[in-house]
C-alpha cells in the first residue's frame with residue numbers, strides 16, 4: 033500500500049529557480065523512505081510540500097499533485113491544520129518550544145482543543161515512552177524543555193509529533209546536530225516506529241541513508257534521478273550520477 | 284460562534300488595527316486642511332507670507348515664524364551633532380562594556396525628561412546664564428531655545444547613530460586593523476564613513492525632533508515674532524511656529540481668521556515633518572527580513 | 580613612517596581620544612546634574628500635604644493633588660485606547676502583513692505619525708475630538724489625542740519585540756497543527772510580552788510628560804475640584820508646571836521645583852520599570 037502518490041510535482045520559490053521539477057514517486061506505508069542527495073537538491077522543499085509547511089515560505093508557484101488518502105493536498109480546499117496533525121515533522125535542529133517539557137509534548141493536542149487533563153497526561157506519557165524518554169524525564173515534566181540535552185531535545189521533538197498519533201513522520205536531517213550516541217538512539221527508534229508509521233527521512237549523510245533506507249530516492253538539483261529499494265540504490269545504482277554520488281565521487 | 288469564525292473575527296480586528304495608522308495620518312491631514320485651508324481665502328497669500336505677525340491688527344505674516352523655527356533648529360542641530368555623534372562613537376567604538384551599560388540608560392533618561400521640565404530649567408538656569416554671559420538685555424533668546432532643543436535632539440542622534448555604527452560589520456574594523464591602521468584611524472576613516480547613511484538619518488530625525496518641539500522653546504525664546512535677518516538674531520528673542528500655535532490657540536475664537544491661520548501653520552509643520560521623515564526613512568531604507576529562513 | 584612622525588601621530592590620537600571622552604562627559608554630566616539638581620531643589624517641598632492637597636492662594640501655596648490625579652487619569656485614558664490598538668497593529672505588521680506596497684504604506688504612515696510635532700496633534704485633537712465630535716475640552720479628548728501620538732511608539736516596539744522571536748518557533752508550532760492565531764497567542768505573544776510591555780511603558784512615559792497635545796484638548800489652568808467624568812477638563816502635571824513657571828507671578832520657587840520633581844519621578848519611574856523588565860526578560864530568555 034502506498035501512503036502518498038506524487039505526480040509531476042514542481043515547486044518554484046521567489047528566486048525563480050525550479051527547486052523541484054516534475055517529481056513522480058510513491059511512498060510506501062510502514063517503511064522508511066530515504067531522500068538523499070547533495071545540498072540544495074530539494075529534499076527539504078519536498079518534505080515541506082507534503083505537509084504544506086511551505087505555505088510559510090516564499091513559494092511562487094506549485095504544480096502537480098500530491099495524493100494523500102485520495103485527495104490532492106495541494107488543493108486550496110485542503111484543511112492544512114488537519115493535514116499537519118496527520119503528517120508530523122522533525123527538523124534538523126531540535127527546536128523545543130519555549131514551554132515546559134510536558135507542554136511541548138501536549139502542544140499539538142492542546143491546539144486541537146483537548147483540555148481533559150487525564151487524556152493529556154496519558155498521551156504525554158505514551159508519547160514519551162515511544163520516544164524512550166519517559167524513564168529519563170518522568171520526574172522533570174514541568175521543567176523547561178531547554179533544560180535537557182540536545183539528544184533528549186530531539187527525541188522530545190519526536191515525542192511531540194508522536195503525541196498527535198500521526199500517520200506519517202517526516203524527519204529532515206534529524207541527527208545533524210547530535211553526537212553518535214544520540215544519533216544511534218534516534219536511528220534505533222525509527223526502526224521500531226516504522227512498524228506503525230510511514231517514515232520519510234532526509235539523512236544528513238550517505239552512511240545514514242544506506243543504513244536506514246527501505247526505499248531510497250536520489251534528488252539532484254530539484255530532480256528525482258532515481259528511486260528504488262534501499263538495497264538496489266546503494267549496491268546497484270542504475271544512473272551514472274547516482275553511482276558517482278553513492279561511491280563518493282560527487283558533491 | 285465556532286472556532287473558525289472566532290479566528291476570522293480576530294484576524295479581521297488585527298487587520299483593521301494594522302491599517303489604523305494610515306487612517307490616522309489621513310484624518311490628521313484632513314482635519315488640518317479642513318480648519319487651515321480657509322486661511323488662504325481669508326488672508327491673501329502675499330500677506331500670509333509677509334514679514335509681520337501681528338494678529339490683533341490683522342497682520343498674519345508667517346515668515347518670521349518659519350525663519351525663527353529654521354534658525355533655532357539649525358543652531359540646535361549644530362550643537363547636537365558633535366555631541367551626539369561623539370557620544371555615539373564613544374559608546375559604540377571606545378567604551379568598555381560596563382561603561383556603556385551605565386551610560387546608555389543615562390541617555391535614555393535625557394530622552395525621557397519632559398520638554399516642559401527642560402523649559403522650566405531653561406528659565407531658571409540657562410536664561411540668566413545667557414543674559415550675563417553675552418551681556419544681553421534679556422536671556423530669552425533663540426540661542427537659549429537652541430540649547431534646549433539640542434538637549435532634546437541629542438538622545439535621538441545618539442541612539443540612531445549608535446545603531447548605525449553597531450551595524451557596521453566587525454570584519455571592516457578587523458580588516459583595517461590588520462593593515463596596521465590604528466584604532467583611531469579605523470574609527471574615523473572606516474567605521475564612521477561606513478555608517479554615514481545611518482548618521483545622516485540620525486541627524487535628520489534629530490532635526491525633526493527639534494523642529495516640532497513646542498514647550499521648551501516657547502518658554503525660553505521670548506516669543507517675539509521678529510524677522511531673524513541678522514547674524515546676531517540668535518541672541519535676540521524670536522518665535523517659532525510651534526510656540527505660536529501653543530501660545531495663541533487658547534485665545535482665539537473657533538473659525539476666526541486667526542484660528543484658520545494657526546491651523547495653516549499646523550499644515551506647514553505637518554508637511555515639514557512629513558518631508559523630513561520620509562526623506563530619513565528613504566535614506567535609511569534597509570530591507571527588513573526575517574533573520575532566518577524557514578527551518579530546513 | 581619614521582619614528583618621530585609615528586610619535587606625533589600617537590600624541591595627536593591620544594589628544595583625540597581625550598577630546599571624545601571630554602565631549603561624552605560634557606553630554607552625560609549635565610544630564611545627571613540636571614536630575615540631581617531637581618531632586619535637591621525639589622525634595623524640600625515634598626510632603627504628604629503637598630501631594631494630597633489642592634492648590635490654594637492662586638496656586639502659590641498648598642499642594643498639587645488635582646494635577647497628579649489628572650495626570651494619572653490621562654495616562655490611564657491614553658493606555659486604554661493606544662495599547663490594544665497599538666499591540667494589535669504590531670501583531671498585524673509582524674505576523675500577518677505580506678511584504679507589499681500596502682505594508683510599505685503602513686510603515687510610512689507609522690514613521691510619519693511618529694514625526695508629527697506634538698502641538699500639531701493638539702490641533703488635530705481640537706479639530707476632531709473637541710469640536711467635530713463635540714467631546715469638548717475633556718479628559719476624553721486629551722486621552723484620545725495622546726493615544727494617537729503614542730500609537731507609533733507602541734506599534735514599533737511591539738513589532739520589534741515580536742520580530743525578534745525566532746521564526747523557528749512559528750514553523751514548529753505550525754507543523755504541529757496550530758493555526759496562525761494560536762501560534763501568536765501561545766508562542767509569539769508570551770515570548771514578546773516583556774518587549775511589548777517595555778514599549779508600552781516608554782510610549783506612555785512620553786504621553787505623561789507631554790503638554791502641547793493637551794493644551795487645547797483637555798488641560799485646565801486651575802480647577803478647585805477633581806474631574807468627575809471623562810467629559811470634564813482636568814489639571815495635569817506638565818501643564819501645571821508650565822502655568823506656575825510662566826503664568827503666575829510671585830510663584831515660590833520651592834513649589835515649582837517640587838512639582839517638577841513629582842513629574843520627573845513619574846516619568847523616570849516608568850523608565851526604570853521599563854528598563855528592569857527588559858533586563859530581566861533578557862536574562863531569562865532561553866533563545
Ligand SMILES: Nc1ncnc2c1ncn2[C@@H]1O[C@H](COP(=O)(O)OP(=O)(O)OP(=O)(O)O)[C@@H](O)[C@H]1O
Pocket residue numbers: 045046047049051069070071072073074075076077078089090251576577579
Ligand atoms: N524558503 C526558501 N525560500 C527560497 N528558496 C528556498 C527556500 N528553501 C529552499 N530554497 C531553495 O530551493 C532549493 C532547494 O533547497 P532545499 O532546502 O529544498 O534543498 P535540500 O536538498 O534540502 O538541501 P540541504 O541538503 O542543504 O538541506 C535551493 O536552491 C534553495 O536555495
Ligand SMILES: [Mg+2]
Pocket residue numbers: 075076077204579
Ligand atoms: Mg534540507
